[in-house]
Amino acid sequence: MLISLWIAAILALFTLGLAHRASLNLKIVRNQKNRLKAYYLAKAGVNKAIALAQEDSEDSETKHYDSTLECGVSLGGKEPKEIFSESSPDTNEGFQIGFYNDGDEFIYGMNDEESKINVASECLVTLFEKKGVEGGIELAQTVHNWINQESSLANLGSLEIPKKEPLDIPEELILITEYFFSSKNILDAKEKAKEQYEKFKDFITIYGDGKINVNTAPKESLETVASAYSLQNNQQIDTAAIVGRIIELRDSPQRKYYKNIAELQNDIQEDQNLDNEQKGFFTSILLPLLKCRSDYLKISSKGYVGNIIKRINVVYDRLAKKTVYWHEN
Numbered sequence: 001m002l003i004s005l006w007i008a009a010i011l012a013l014f015t016l017g018l019a020h021r022a023s024l025n026l027k028i029v030r031n032q033k034n035r036l037k038a039y040y041l042a043k044a045g046v047n048k049a050i051a052l053a054q055e056d057s058e059d060s061e062t063k064h065y066d067s068t069l070e071c072g073v074s075l076g077g078k079e080p081k082e083i084f085s086e087s088s089p090d091t092n093e094g095f096q097i098g099f100y101n102d103g104d105e106f107i108y109g110m111n112d113e114e115s116k117i118n119v120a121s122e123c124l125v126t127l128f129e130k131k132g133v134e135g136g137i138e139l140a141q142t143v144h145n146w147i148n149q150e151s152s153l154a155n156l157g158s159l160e161i162p163k164k165e166p167l168d169i170p171e172e173l174i175l176i177t178e179y180f181f182s183s184k185n186i187l188d189a190k191e192k193a194k195e196q197y198e199k200f201k202d203f204i205t206i207y208g209d210g211k212i213n214v215n216t217a218p219k220e221s222l223e224t225v226a227s228a229y230s231l232q233n234n235q236q237i238d239t240a241a242i243v244g245r246i247i248e249l250r251d252s253p254q255r256k257y258y259k260n261i262a263e264l265q266n267d268i269q270e271d272q273n274l275d276n277e278q279k280g281f282f283t284s285i286l287l288p289l290l291k292c293r294s295d296y297l298k299i300s301s302k303g304y305v306g307n308i309i310k311r312i313n314v315v316y317d318r319l320a321k322k323t324v325y326w327h328e329n
Helices: 002-057 124-130 136-146 172-183 189-203 219-232 239-250 261-270 276-289
Strands: 085-088 093-100 106-108 296-305 308-317 322-328
Touching: 002 085, 002 093, 002 296, 002 308, 002 322, 124 136, 124 189, 124 219, 136 172, 172 189, 189 219, 219 239, 219 276, 239 261, 239 276, 261 276
Parallel strands: none
Antiparallel strands: 085 093, 093 106, 093 296, 296 308, 308 322
């Protein structure tokens, strides 16, 4: 009887072990299934955003401009959340398309890559100085040499550059920055590069024609562009006042955004707060650097199933109808 009891106990423990292992395997399978589902939900969000961007580019009323609220999409009176999210409350799954602004507020919609300063522009030194990037002037020269830009910054640096081509992805700027600090014999060049990249990454883009969208650009970006070209043309202009008026006019209840550059030009020329010198600088120097429409849109899509989240970040060129950047995590 004692032997039988021992055998029964061993069998019971064996059975419990198998049951526990089977339970773990079921959880693993369920998590794998949910991760896959979350990924495809995120991908569905990307596909929906691309479809909306293409619809907007064919809309006769909205295709010529993009604004902060309607970036790459015509809302048609709907709230952004209605368009850029879908969910199933019963199963707690769905997707969201959006990004966080400077105030850590979640904004539903697409982000405008052409609201940022192009890495190939002459504004790089000014941007690096404003953001407190170490070795800003030399680093800007290194970047322009790296992409083989014919500008006042190119071919001024003393480094031998291993690449003379445009950047493939924005993160390549980390590599350039690390290369720059390594050339200065800084031991922690890799960490320092990441630290400096964090200072300017949200203000820079490698996409677009170099012009900045006046409707979507933050005040800081517009001030950087105006200040850089004022210095380049040796003009002592109060560029902050000009940018301040652009922002006030753009965001006024009468405007909210500009449908074309001619509207902005007329507003500035008729504005009583700016003098003739400031208006002249705006017309001759600043105006050619601005536009109202964007073709490169950043889509940040989050797919979720319960607590499992998958994110996909995409930059979409709606003029060429193709994805030029794709990153998953």
